[in-house]
Amino acid sequence: MNLLIDNWIPVSLNGEAQRISLKQLLCDKQKQDWHLAVLRDDMDLAALQLLVCLVQVVLMPEDAKALKKRWSEPMPELEYEQAIQPFISWFDLLHAETPFMQSATVTPEKGNKNWASLQKLFIGLPEKTSTSASSNGFFNTPDEIQAVHLGDAAIALFQQATNGFSLGGAAFSVGLKGSMPLTTLVLSENLRKTIWTNVLSKAFLQEKAPELLSAEIRQPTWVIQPHTDKQEHALQIGLLRGLFWQPAKIKLEVKNDLATGFFKNAGMCSVPGFWQHPHTPIDILRLHTGNAKEKPFLSARNDLPLWGQMLCFFYTNKQLKIVDAQQEGTSCALVVQQYQDNSTWRGRNIKLAVGGYVKGGSAESLAGRKHETYSLSTNWENKSAEMDHLIKMGLEVYKKLDWAMNEFARIAIDKGKHKGKESGFKKAVKGKAKQAYFENSESMMHSILRKLAWEDIASYQKQFAALARKIFEQIMEPYEHEPKMLQAIIESRALLNNRLNKMGAVHD
Incomplete structure (x- = not known):
């Protein structure tokens, strides 16, 4: 063969x-x-x-x-x-x-x-x-x-x-x-x-x-x-x-x-x-640490959705119009750089296939795999600031949801509902929220990116906030008929809404 x-x-x-x-x-x-x-x-x-x-x-x-x-x-x-x-x-x-x-x-x-x-x-x-x-x-x-x-x-x-x-x-x-x-590989017509x-x-x-x-x-x-x-x-x-x-x-x-x-x-x-492998983004800061064992290539992370690392897929540090030391240390793969520079594709939109495995707790353990296709409209080369703002917004909404889950578990434990099972209960509800938010936000992010417009940023924020509220209610549903849990639900829901409202994502 x-x-x-x-x-x-x-x-x-x-x-x-x-x-x-x-x-x-x-x-x-x-x-x-x-x-x-x-x-x-x-x-x-x-x-x-x-x-x-x-x-x-x-x-x-x-x-x-x-x-x-x-x-x-x-x-x-x-x-x-x-x-x-x-x-x-x-x-x-x-x-x-x-x-x-x-x-x-x-x-x-x-x-x-x-x-x-x-x-x-x-x-x-x-x-x-x-x-x-x-x-x-x-x-x-x-x-x-x-x-x-x-x-x-x-x-x-x-x-x-x-x-x-x-x-x-x-x-x-x-x-x-x-x-x-x-x-990361660029996709074309066929x-x-x-x-x-x-x-x-x-x-x-x-x-x-x-x-x-x-x-x-x-x-x-x-x-x-x-x-x-x-x-x-x-x-x-x-x-x-x-x-x-x-x-x-x-x-x-x-x-x-x-x-x-x-x-x-x-x-x-x-x-x-x-x-320098041509198909993988590089963390330049990690490259220059001088640690011989440190590989600077980007890997998927269990604590982030794939879109949370998206700037690294599309831009090099010279293109990033943001003040962020971490992001300034990124460099997209050579195949993406050539796509940007080559006149054959200049001015076109870009569709990027991204995939990899997620490391587990040890060097050779596996927690999962991620594979997504991201599409950006024309003039994407000049939208790094907008994309950075969008990513930070989506992650900030997740932090509010995670905090609400943490408070729900804390109050429920204080009320005696889960005494002796504190760490397991808290880990379970926070884990469910993270998984649901990361999985459901992928399709939302794809939809936003295909027509990314800075003037619509407020509506994007509301979309993320609506997703967080929906996930919160789904996780709370099994506990709503337990009297001892009602206070935990009410207080954590109010906390989530208050924090989202302060971001400007007021509930309609």
């Missing part, structure tokens, strides 16, 4: 699922409206990112003019076939010596002690060979996936290595971006155009990240393994090697042309230094 030649890309066309080749996708003169068709939203974004990375390293355009041509029209088949020749052996999953993102030297140990179930590659699924709490985030049983098409296995290999957590053990690197970083929108031209990279093109080691890790005798510094890692960095030593188990599990050995090495 070769990713540059064979039919491996899972797509749908007019509702019909099929697999197509990269050549068919990029060279299709009929310009068919393919859509990626993967099982989960996180794997859908992973498939898109894998396609972008393949095209980036094999078919990188020289400059903005060449990129525009690739974006505008399908690629000639002969040109594609000639371009892939130097790379064919590197992107074959079953190659005897250089299997894609695997170590050919990994073999089954006696009794298959180094075997792992296939679901360990699919982040968040429970799997037979682990009791870790991080491996039961999304599915209920350890046998949901027992065998997959090799194309899906390639996507899972790539996602685990690029955006997941370590398969090589705690002492080894979890990838060049650290554990569970966010991915799948082919979306891929090219996220491919950086050589001229752009020479200006923004020249070290990626001039790095010492350019072959992938399955051709030249990471240094084990001495640490390989990030600045030594070239573009192809970095985009497909594999920190784990694993080899797929394949039966009847399907992946059914994998074998793994201890990981390779950790990597000091900063490697």
Whole structure:
């Protein structure tokens, strides 16, 4: 199964699922409206990112003019076939010596002690060979996936290595971006155009990240393994090697042309230094702390909705028209920067796919996953101040709701209703409020962003406040018929309304 030649890309066309080749996708003169068709939203974004990375390293355009041509029209088949020749052996999953993102030297140990179930590659699924709490985030049983098409296995290999957590053990690197970083990719009119929108031209990279093109080691890790005798510094890692960095030593188990599990050995090495991945926003302040273990790439947070980090997805510190030391330390991904700078897309609206996993309490535990698509109207490049105000407003309303929940629990406990269960009761009601507010505010934020207008800011504030009041009432409903709880409800409701009114969000 070769990713540059064979039919491996899972797509749908007019509702019909099929697999197509990269050549068919990029060279299709009929310009068919393919859509990626993967099982989960996180794997859908992973498939898109894998396609972008393949095209980036094999078919990188020289400059903005060449990129525009690739974006505008399908690629000639002969040109594609000639371009892939130097790379064919590197992107074959079953190659005897250089299997894609695997170590050919990994073999089954006696009794298959180094075997792992296939679901360990699919982040968040429970799997037979682990009791870790991080491996039961999304599915209920350890046998949901027992065998997959090799194309899906390639996507899972790539996602685990690029955006997941370590398969090589705690002492080894979890990838060049650290554990569970966010991915941001720009979406265009169709799948082919979306891929090219996220491919950086050589001229752009020479200006923004020249070290990626001039790095010492350019072959992938399955051709030249990471240094084990001495640490390989990030600045030594070239573009192809970095985009497909594999920190784990694993080899797929394949039966009847399907992946059914994998074998793994201890990981390779950790990597000091900063490697500027093109698809993830950067916290510049964290980058310059001097802490070698600190990865500056943005990750999803459990204490914030995804929109709470939105400025980092769209703007660099130079664009932010706000006085905020924390926000001044952000830098959007290189693919977003190129979209802003390139005349092909200048003046257009922007649609951004954002996704990632949420870390749990330890380095390799998983609390969930987040995946959203944000659309901003034209002139979005100049609306950082408005977006900053909107985000702070939405988060401030949540703080009022959280305070009201805290007071409700405190008063209820004082009245003796939940004596002996103080911390658990308070945690439960505050947790319900947070989850409901964060989940329901996402769709509201999308609606606001599509037509963001500064003159409507008061109405946006009322929308957030109305959501907070609605959630408060929903959580209070089970307690309304308990006499001992009435005072707690009345006082906390009054507190919420008073604080929201002071913000200007007066109840209609």
